[in-house]
Amino acid sequence: MSDTSFPPQDPERNRLTGRLARTAKVGANLSGAGLTFAAQSLFGGEQGDEKIARALAAALGKSKGPLMKVAQMLSTVPDLLPAEYAAEFAQLQAEAPAMGWPFVRRRMRAELGADWQGKFAEFGHEASHAASLGQVHAATLHDGRRVACKLQYPDMASAVESDVGQLKTVLGLFKRMDGSIDPTAMVEEIADRLREELDYAREGKHMRLYRDMLSGYDFVQVPDLIEDLSTDRLLTMSWLSGARLTAFEDAPQETRNRIAEMLFWTWWGPFNSHAVIHGDPHLGNYQVTGEGTGLNLLDFGCIRIFPPGFVEGVVDLYRAILADDFDASFAAYEKWGFVGLSKELVEVLNIWARFIYGPLLDDRVRSVADGVTPGEYGRKEAMSVRKLLREKGPVKVPREFVFMDRAAIGLGAAYLRLHAELNFYKLFNESLEGFSVEAVAKRQADALERVGLG
Secondary structure, three states: OOOOOOOOOOOOOOOOHHHHHHHHHHHHHHHHHHHHHHHHHHHHOOOHHHHHHHHHHHHHHHHHHHHHHHHHHHOOOOOOOOOOOOOOOHOOOOOOOOHHHHHHHHHHHHOOOOHHHHHHOOOOOOOOEEOOOOEEEEEEEOOEEEEEEEOOOOOOOHHHHHHHHHHHHHHHHHHHHHOOOOOOOHHHHHHHHHHHHHHHHHHHHHHHHHHHHOOOOOEEOOEOOOHHHHHOOOEEEEOOOOOEEEHOOOOHHHHHHHHHHHHHHHHHHHHHHHOOEEEEOHHHHHHEEEEOOOOOOOOOOEEEEHHHHHHHHHHHHHHHHHOEEEEEEEHHHHHHOOOOOOOOHHHHHHHHHHOOOOOOOOOOOOOOOOOOOHOOHHHHHHHHHHHHHHHHOOOOOOOOHHHHHHHHHHHHHHHHHHOOOHHHHHOOOOOOHOOOOOHHHHHHHHHHHOOOOO
């Protein structure tokens, strides 16, 4: 039966009124955190950082939407925030209360027309999953295929633009409190990725891109895009079922190692061959199929397509650290986009590089970090780096570094959860066979052209 109880919706825009309302709401939430910062700056106290972090987390939690998503994102980058901030931000829930059936009907009618219900044999009234930017409903097509319909919440464009402004304020507080990292370029990077996440048509192309890049790996599945039922704010795709990664934490070692190896190729394969990464390391974006013999890869909103030269810098730095060649590491950072480097700054950055590349430097079977729990992965190294950068920095981090670092840490955390033991050195060098920046550039250009992103 067609839905005629709601009038057609005008296309949602980045509306000035929406931005102003959002800014007022978020600003009111953040004002308490700002006052807390001012008080602690004046009066100090051993628990000052912890109190500020708690106030900021509370303010961001009330705000919901994109800014809360950013806070969750920041909590996964251990070299950006002090431990107190990451711990508070990590508690922000990824799940948000779903919007009800009236919203669903309005959204579906606006995207597919008044007869939208007739396009489905069944459509679930309750959301299967709800997050900060949208929610997912299960449905069945007339040919029997089960699909997932991802619906974007209203006024998200306005929310993103207002929240980006508030993000600059929040990171400005971090910079004043810590001073080791200049987050200017990082704000630009996060803002651009958030805007891309609102473009569901682009996400559909990302999905097709990953199907293309991973076509040589028979163990991984990517959803099929249902193009005639997808728009800029509605994404319809085939429904994939599998178990959560955490369900295999107590599986036999061989099974856990197999899952970890599949994760390696699913992430490093596209990066080293096409200069593309899946930038959201959330464990919920992976599902395990069979008895640990396959993977489903989900959620393609946060995909980072790099200039091929950036990958060359990543490989050059790996080889420089492997050979203990300081001059080569200096040149690699410059190729990445770091500016204003000095000998002292590069020595500090190499502490972090040796940690990130650590598992790839040893030609032996090993865990990612023996004796380190997932919540502490990278924390000790990050604290050391931040302390030294306060003395010798700050360092202006290039925007490309943000999601590369975040995703690498997220992948490492997944290995830790699985207690995986692999020869990461061997795997990484296998992924570099035949590597050249020219070959990466051609593969990337050809793949982007095939999926309409060229």
